[in-house]
Amino acid sequence: MSYRKLRKKMHHKEQHPDSENDMQKSIGTSLTENLNIIKQKTGNSPDIIIRHLPFGNASEVSTAIVYVDGLVDNPTINEFLVQTLENSVQEKPQEKDLFTFFSEKVVAVSNLETTQDWDFLFQSLLSGDTVIFLEGKNEVLIASTRGGERRQVEQTDSEISLRGSKEGFTETITTNITLVRRIIKNPNVWVEPMNLGTQTNTDISIMYINGIVNTDTVEEVRQRLRHVDLDSILDSGYIEQVIEDESSGLFPTVIHTERPDAVAANLLEGRIAIFVNGTPHILIVPAVMIQFFQTPEDYYVRFPISTLIRVLRVFMYLISLIGPAFYVAVTTFHQEMIPTDLLVIIASQTEAVPFPAIVEALIMEVTFEILREAGLRMPSKISSTISIVGALVIGQGAIQAGIVSPAMVIVVAITAIASLATPTYDIAISARLIRFAFMLGAAIAGFYGIILGLILLVVHLVSLRSFGVPYVSPLAPFKPNSIKDTIYRGPLWTFNKRPPSLHPENTVRQGKDQRPLPPIKRGMVRAEMKEGDKK
Structure with missing residues (x-):
């Protein structure tokens, strides 16, 4: 064993000194001692409910159930455990194995498990199961009674769609x-x-x-x-x-x-x-x-519409990535690319601004990021008001104060809107962070800095893997058969194979010739109808 693994093992023992002892210690036969152990391990918490129940008229058979209040389904416990125990046999059964008789003929819960291990008992107990103890037995019954308050299935707020399922996952x-x-x-x-x-x-x-x-x-x-x-x-x-x-x-x-x-x-x-x-x-x-x-x-929609929407999303992502950097590069190094009339307007606006374009961009980008984060953390009833009013007031105030130019406010606003068009938050926030690096590159070398940044970005993306699968597949390595489901979404009847980059065991996705059938001519339909009438 290496030193690192040995040190990790020793650290685990220090953090959990009694874990190994608990694993070796099994449940005893004394009902009183077992219940005392539960009280001791849980700190005698009030939500750990311990109920002593009679087993019919067999007074010499002592039983007890233990569960956590709030994690269990109370009707299940009352109807299928408590009542069945109270209405059970009137005398002690004659079977040799009382435990087997109890589990097969008395407890009315379908999912039952048995254990002699304390760790498994506590794990089940704290998951919402009910533990049943019998006097004189070093084994317990664990009944599945999980329940409690749960959030109902409803539509998700982060992935809203106009078409398709409206169900969203819950916390269970x-x-x-x-x-x-x-x-x-x-x-x-x-x-x-x-x-x-x-x-x-x-x-x-x-x-x-x-x-x-x-x-x-x-x-x-x-x-x-x-x-x-x-x-x-x-x-x-x-x-x-x-x-x-x-x-x-x-x-x-x-x-x-x-x-x-x-x-x-x-x-x-x-x-x-x-x-x-x-x-x-x-x-x-x-x-x-x-x-x-x-x-x-x-x-869920036809492939031309889906393709256009995907192209729009990628284009919006590029705007959110290099939009401000492009404006900084053009206004700082490449003014000849701007039409003369527009250049005159921009020059007149920036004449009274004491900062260069990169400082304007940084001020506005940081301000919009603060407004965006504040809108997320504020209560939902006032978050939209804070975002809209804050953006309008700060933007207009910055223009009137001569801190930034109106053109820069427009560029930053378009960039912020473009970042919201990206359907996944994780990929959108990456553009928000990398955007600052592109802005600095544009301020130093203009378009050359942006192009260098794009080259480094592509190299980084090509080097990434996700569980062994190339991150930018099927574009690199290039696989022509998989291009139909990238930015371009081909017709649904062309999806005959599963993505080869995943190396699935069954590659066949659907049958062949799933193309829509051509319409039948009216003459053919009338002829078939006449033949049917004759028959």
């Missing part, structure tokens, strides 16, 4: 898995559960379609998740940052979505979904860059 992992299974009714949709977080024990599940997904990719996802050793997993973003190929970059290499139809579509292409309990954001891997400019709605 079982509900989210069910939403996907309602779309893909296939037994090959496999779900593998696990728990991460040494303190939170967060429920995690990976979902994929067996027979379509590449098995090597599934194993890679398993290995990266098993390598996670964090004390808490409070959101899927925790996992995203420790399993992605490049965590220090500005471009996202893991997709997260709140739409069940988006998860289903990616599963059918051969990708893997990672569900995290407590968050509606589902992770999808592997990811390529072009996916961040696509929406599920693109496949």
Whole structure:
């Protein structure tokens, strides 16, 4: 064992000194001692409910149920546990194994498990299950009674579409898995559960379609998740940052979505979904860059409309990336590219401004970023008012004070609007940050600085990978058969194969000759109708 691994193991022991002892200690046979251990481990918390229940008239059989108030479904406990125990046999059963009789004929809950391990008991208890103790038995029954207050399935606010499903994921992992299974009714949709977080024990599940997904990719996802050793997993973003190929970059290499139809579509292409309990954001891997400019709605409309919308999104992204830098370069180094009349207007506006174009751009960009962030953090009822009024007042005040020119305000406003046209927040925020580097390059070398920045950006994008898949595929490496679903979205009947960059086991996506049939001539229809009348 290496020194680093040994040190990590020793650190884990220091952080959790009694974890190994708990793993070795099994449940005892004394009901009183077992209940005292639960009280001690939970600090005698008031939400840990312990109820002693009689087992019919067999007074010598002592039973108790333990559950966490607020995490369980109270009607299930009252109807299928408490009442069945109170209305059970009138005398002690004659079966040799009282535990078997109790689990098979008394408890009316369908999902039952047995355990002798304290760690598994506490994990189930704190997940909403009910633990049933019997006097004299070193084994307990765990009944599935998970419930409590949950947010209902509703439309997501971050991924709004005019057409398609209006359902969005919730914070409950079982509900989210069910939403996907309602779309893909296939037994090959496999779900593998696990728990991460040494303190939170967060429920995690990976979902994929067996027979379509590449098995090597599934194993890679398993290995990266098993390598996670964090004390808490409070959101899927925790996992995203420790399993992605490049965590220090500005471009996202893991997709997260709140739409069940988006998860289903990616599963059918051969990708893997990672569900995290407590968050509606589902992770999808592997990811390529072009996916961040696509929406599920693109496949619900005709392909010419979808293609034009995708081109518009990419164009808006380029504007949000180099819009201010282009203005700085033109007004500073390349005035000959501006029409004479427009150049005179810009010169007259900037005559009273004491700062160069780069300083104007930086002032306005930073101001708009502050307004944008303030609008996100303010209460929803006043956030839109703050953003609109703040932008108008500050913009107009800056012009009248002579700090910036009107043209610069227009450029920055168009850039801010263009960044909002990008459908994915993660890719849009990358442009917001890289924009400042392009502005500095334009202020130093004009168009040469912008071109150099674009070259470095393309080189960086080509070097990225997402679980082994090239980030800019199918453009690099270039695969002509996959161009039909990039910026250009081909007709739906041409999607015969799944993306080859994912190396799916089943590449066939649909049958051949799915092109729409030509209309039948009226004469042929009339002839068929006459033949039918004769018969």
